[in-house]
Amino acid sequence: MTESVVAGSADIPVALPDRRIVVPALGVTQILAWGSSYYLPAVLAKPIADDTGWPLGWIVGGLSLGLLMAALISPKVGHAIERHGGRPVLAVSALLLAAGSVGLALAPNPVFYLVAWVLMGLGMGAGLYDAAFATLGRIYGQGARSTITTLTLFGGFASTTCWPLSAWLVSELGWRGACLTYAAIHLLVLLPIYLFLLPRQTHRADTATPAAGAASPSAARQATTIRDRLVLFLLGAVIATAAMISATMSVHMLTILQARDMTLATAVAFGAMVGPSQVGARAIEMAIARFHHPIWTMVVSAALVVLGLGVLWAGLPLTALALMAYGGGIGLESIARGTVPLALFGADGYAVLMGKLALPSLLLQAAAPSLGALLIHRFGTDGALFAILAAALLTLVMVSALAALAKRGGAVSRGS
Incomplete structure (x- = not known):
């Protein structure tokens, strides 16, 4: 189903993607993306240290390195979503997070482990809240507020869902197996959701002016x-x-x-x-x-x-x-x-x-x-x-x- 809106000055009705499909789809991906990246060291840090003997500071520092990389690419991510819509950017994020997860699983030493976190950080910058919010804004324009609010409800369950999942995977498969499982989830769950449930957005949602007195769009x-x-x-x-x-x-x-x-x-x-x-x-x-x-x-x-x-x-x-x-x-x-x-x-x-x-x-x-x-x-x-x-x-x-x-x-x- 789609929603009809009036877009631009031409007053031409444009069908927008159904929020009941797009928002839950993004919600599921946000739970898994956050849980397999930002919240991952909370569960895996100690098992990694116990198994490898690597310094805990290096292990936990991987997340800081990832956030640094996410920060550095975030302006380019915003420009890419503005120009092409969120679908291709989020799909690339799934590939990057999958590659980073594989890198973590195969890391033979702390240096390779940190390199894997560089890939994880690039995926985080292209796939977590800021990219998802920008995607919703690109799709729904001024009407995106309610979708952003709903999406954060899903995101609130990331640690609640993925901490127990990560702990179970570590107990059954070890920490390397847990990382490989998350890589598979990114490729087999998140990537198809992005490609098949998010719109191929060629038009821009309404760009009506903001509330009176707000700054101009430019x-x-x-x-x-x-x-x-x-x-x-x-x-x-x-x-x-x-x-x-x-x-x-x-x-x-x-x-x-x-x-x-x-x-x-x-x-x-x-x-x-x-x-x-x-x-x-x-x-x-x-x-x-x-x-x-x-x-x-x-x-x-x-x-x-x-x-x-x-x-x-x-x-x-x-x-x-x-x-x-x-x-x-x-x-x-x-x-x-x-x-x-x-x-x-x-x-x-x-x-x-x-x-x-x-x-x-x-x-x-x-x-x-x-x-x-x-x-x-x-x-x-x-x-x-x-x-x-x-x-x-x-x-x-x-x-x-x-x-x-x-x-x-x-x-x-x-x-x-």
């Missing part, structure tokens, strides 16, 4: 006015800083919790609240999104992260509430990073803009684990958590300024 690429440049700077800074906070906490959360006199089992139990909180917050957002502009989703996201980290740092006996608030905040952040640029700048040039915004975000994510370890080493867990809280407060200040700037132009007075 500003998404050129940022010619002072206001456009300030909006882009604040937007990029908010997305990048929020991503850094999330990446740092995902690596060091258990260490921080155990420093508060928790056993490992208790820390894991509390940490497990973050995932469901992400999904719950995204579900609420999906239900109420039509009533507000996406910038308010970003504001609430930042406020919840500050609340959660603040309660945790203060040592209040509200750990569960703190982690639920934090989880809800980072869950909403995943939505806002895709919907706010679309609402502020429109569909024209959206894929290019997403590629540009992904660059600093992925660079900070790549550095976040090492930066967090350095902070803990120098200042202890309390000092490190205070630094993370300070970054969250800065994010809240910046997103509040962004909302005020947009509201002054009338861009956030209604839903988008």
Whole structure:
């Protein structure tokens, strides 16, 4: 089935691909792509170290190298999706992730292992959220907001699905067999989904102007006015800083919790609240999104992260509430990073803009684990958590300024 829309100034009805096919298809691929790349070292790092004797720092460092490569190619990925649509780019991502997974499985030494992560990083840059959001924006134009929100619901189950799957594969096939299995999944599941369920997009979805007062579409690429440049700077800074906070906490959360006199089992139990909180917050957002502009989703996201980290740092006996608030905040952040640029700048040039915004975000994510370890080493867990809280407060200040700037132009007075 297809949807009919009016595209461009010619008022010619154009059939858009059915969201009920495209979004679940992309959702399945996002679960498997995230689970077999970004979340892979969480399960495989120790088995790899035990089997090979390679330094754990090298093993975990593979992910940072992958994120660095993803950052470097993200602008080119955005341009490619803008020009050709997401289908060919996502198909290439499946091939790259398959090749990287095979490389990991066959790696005879740490150097070859890191080379394999270069391929994994290229696949991540071409196949994870930013590329998927850009694909939806390219297909549905200004109407992509609801599809982006729904897609993040699927993505929220990546670790929940693939951590147990990876653990089972390691127990049955060993870590090398697990990597080969994921390579097969990329070739036999993800690649066919991209090729047969995503559209061969020759036309561009509607490029109607964004909400009144928002920056012009051309500003998404050129940022010619002072206001456009300030909006882009604040937007990029908010997305990048929020991503850094999330990446740092995902690596060091258990260490921080155990420093508060928790056993490992208790820390894991509390940490497990973050995932469901992400999904719950995204579900609420999906239900109420039509009533507000996406910038308010970003504001609430930042406020919840500050609340959660603040309660945790203060040592209040509200750990569960703190982690639920934090989880809800980072869950909403995943939505806002895709919907706010679309609402502020429109569909024209959206894929290019997403590629540009992904660059600093992925660079900070790549550095976040090492930066967090350095902070803990120098200042202890309390000092490190205070630094993370300070970054969250800065994010809240910046997103509040962004909302005020947009509201002054009338861009956030209604839903988008």
